[in-house]
Amino acid sequence: MEQNVARVISKNVDRYNLEDIKTNEMFFAILKGNVKSNKRNILVGDTVAYEKISDVYVITKILERKNSLIRPAVANIDNLIITLSIKDPVIDYNLLDKELILCFASKIEPIICINKIDLKDETNKAEIEYIKSVYGKICNNILFTSAKDDIQTDKLCKLLKGKISAFSGNSGVGKSSLISKLSSNDNLEIGDIAKKTKKGRHTTKSVTLYKIAKDTYIVDTPGFSSYEIYNIEACDLKKYYPEFHNNDCDFDDCNHINEGSNVCAIKRDIDKNIIDRARYTRYVSFYNKLKAEEMYKYK
Ligand SMILES: Nc1nc2c(ncn2[C@@H]2O[C@H](COP(=O)(O)OP(=O)(O)OP(=O)(O)O)[C@@H](O)[C@H]2O)c(=O)[nH]1
Ligand SMILES: [Mg+2]
Ligand SMILES: [Zn+2]
Incomplete structure (x- = not known):
């Protein structure tokens, strides 16, 4: 049997407002017991599989997410x-x-x-x-x-x-x-x-x-304004700077912070104006803040 798929439009405690992906029909649904005990919370934006069990719509599964x-x-x-x-x-x-x-x-x-x-x-x-x-x-x-x-x-x-x-x-x-x-x-x-x-x-x-x-x-949602970085480790921050990718620092796992331009290709790119210095300066401040938070957390 083909499974019914819907998108979660909003949620209110344990009632979910769904929209069927194909028919665009809107309805409320509840969670099937075993999905509930599953640790993963259903989020707005999720796609879910559902069934109609005697007049009640029931969410049976959370489908794979692109991100959360x-x-x-x-x-x-x-x-x-x-x-x-x-x-x-x-x-x-x-x-x-x-x-x-x-x-x-x-x-x-x-x-x-x-x-x-x-x-x-x-x-x-x-x-x-x-x-x-x-x-x-x-x-x-x-x-x-x-x-x-x-x-x-x-x-x-x-x-x-x-x-x-x-x-x-x-x-x-x-x-x-x-x-x-x-x-x-x-x-x-x-x-x-x-x-x-x-x-x-x-x-x-x-x-x-x-x-x-x-x-x-x-x-x-107002949640994206005055955003603070979370769930990212300081040593991973460099991965999210596309302009840092085409480099080969002489020092493996270089975070482009403490090494000099003799070792760090990013530092050399900054000197050559290939990488924007102001953006790099902000990178250093984000890195230091994450590092300080990690020290505090693991102390
Ligand atoms: N000149 C000009 N004014 C604009 C433009 N867009 C918005 N405004 C004005 O800027 C002010 C703020 O606009 P909003 O759309 O309320 O800004 P917002 O980002 O939703 O602000 P918050 O809801 O407080 O987060 C209002 O007085 C708007 O009329 C624009 O393209 N040009
Ligand atoms: Mg507004
Ligand atoms: Zn480097």
């Missing part, structure tokens, strides 16, 4: 739209780099979205070039959007098609404004997310997938 996050608790995210604004507020490179680490560690496609591009003037020119040259090598998609003047919002919309996407970024960069652009005219639900995200920032903990088109969802 703890904060926010969600599975199978495809895209993270790392939202920044060219001004008001200025670009937070610390947050940008941390969220890129999250993406590369969790197999999430990063989409860097520099919003409020309508406000750009001569003074922003150099920074725009800087972002293109440094981050263009790391990230396949960099958009310069304006939610106000509808610049590149259609491009953003296309990238989200058929995927589960989440927005991250500091307060005021324009996440809600962009999200409201993604809904075609009469989609009221999206207008609600915009409002909800604002008011729910300190109150809502539960995660919900909002459908904006067929098989296309936005995760409604």
Whole structure:
């Protein structure tokens, strides 16, 4: 018998709101006993197998995940739209780099979205070039959007098609404004997310997938802003810097911190301007913070 497969759209204690992958039918389901005793928690975003047992929908199995996050608790995210604004507020490179680490560690496609591009003037020119040259090598998609003047919002919309996407970024960069652009005219639900995200920032903990088109969802959660790196060991951090990959340091397992440029190929690349020095400096600070946390934990 062919198995019924559904996506978990939201959950409320032990009731799950599911959407059948094929028919798009929505219904509530409960967990089968033996799935419950299984240590793995069902997350919003999970795909699950289910059965209908005398009028009750029952989840029988969690299917394989592409990824899962703890904060926010969600599975199978495809895209993270790392939202920044060219001004008001200025670009937070610390947050940008941390969220890129999250993406590369969790197999999430990063989409860097520099919003409020309508406000750009001569003074922003150099920074725009800087972002293109440094981050263009790391990230396949960099958009310069304006939610106000509808610049590149259609491009953003296309990238989200058929995927589960989440927005991250500091307060005021324009996440809600962009999200409201993604809904075609009469989609009221999206207008609600915009409002909800604002008011729910300190109150809502539960995660919900909002459908904006067929098989296309936005995760409604405040959990991606002011993000801190977790679940990554200091010695693994370098793996999530694509520009560090084509190197051969003379010192095996080099973390590119303490070795000099005579040994460390990354240090040489920085001196030659092949690797951005500011991004490297932030790498060192993240590394040191993780190292300090590990020392504290294992003491
Ligand atoms: N000029 C300009 N202003 C924008 C643009 N996008 C958003 N804004 C304005 O920036 C302010 C913040 O936008 P929001 O969409 O609320 O930002 P947010 O990221 O959702 O902020 P939080 O909900 O606090 O996290 C609002 O006054 C918007 O009107 C844009 O593309 N250009
Ligand atoms: Mg908002
Ligand atoms: Zn090195």
